[in-house]
Amino acid sequence: MFKTIKFKLTFSFLLTVFSCIAATGIFSTIFFKNQYIGNLEEKLIEHGKIIEIALERTPPESYENEIDRIADGMGGDEKIRITLIRDNGVVLADSESNPENMDNHLNRPEIKDAVEYGRGSAWRTSATVGEKFLYVARKIKNNNGGYFFIRVAAPAEYIATTTRHIVITVFAAALVTLILSFIVSLSITSRFTTPVSRLKETSERIASGDLSARSRVSGADEFGQLGSSLDAMAENIQKGVEDISQKRSEVENILGSMLDGLIVLDREKRIVLINDAVCRIFNIEKRDCTGEPLVNVIRHKKINEEVGRVRD
Secondary structure (H helix, E strand, C coil): CCCCHHHHHHHHHHHHHHHHHHHHHHHHHHHHHHHHHHHHHHHHHHHHHHHHHHHCCCCHHHHHHHHHHHHHHHCHHHCCEEEEEECCCCEEEECCCCHHHCCCCCCCHHHHHHHHHCEEEEEEECCCCCCEEEEEEEEEECCCCCEEEEEEEEEHHHHHHHHHHHHHHHHHHHHHHHHHHHHHHHHHHHHHHHHHHHHHHHHHHHHCCCCCCCCCCCCCCHHHHHHHHHHHHHHHHHHHHHHHHHHHHHHHHHHHHCCCCCEEECCCCEEEEECHHHHHHHCCCHHHCCCCEHHHHCCCHHHHHHHHHHHC
């Protein structure tokens, strides 16, 4: 099975398709993951803008209650975490933890970037809650001419779950594609291997002596031309054999009607042809004579001596 042309063609086709699907799947997974994270980062930025607008109407002493309310309203499946940070790094409010128990955040990567560029993001483990988050921070000016930071974060667990869904979707699509490719490859390879099998079977039948075998493979392609040539060759051989058999029958009929005995020998004194008259004279079976040495069939000293003299 593994040595057949059909298997080799199917295996080569599937290997090529699998390689393409694997490469596409890897790049697609990376692309969609990065796209999702980028979209999530933009979404967190939008959340930050909404929080900024909401805090404009909120007195500072109510910040913590307000961000808790906002976090509950916008969290959903993502479980958004919101943190307000002073320009000196002191945490004003946090939707997940008590600000009094939180370290100074001025050295956090996303805060550093926000100080320098107005916005920053980081993918890291929280020192406060011990979980990994995607952080996005924005630098916001206050009414006193100073500034503070709004930081919004989404847990890595949610991102990982969504990423797994992306990977599963891509894998399922790749699997379906591979199955369809297998079906298509069988159909395509059958178009090539079926005529090859018929040509092989026909040639084996001809080689075994069945000159009536025909491949019946036709068409304008190479397989059709090969099938026509093979069938024509078989027909010519069959006609040639039939002509030889007919002529042999005619010779045997002529020899059979002769009253005199006739023996035809080859160079090794083996019987090539013998007529019925010889068989009757020496009381031998005709079918046992062809190909046998004369001396083994005709045990007549005078005849054998004459044949030997003529041969020499």
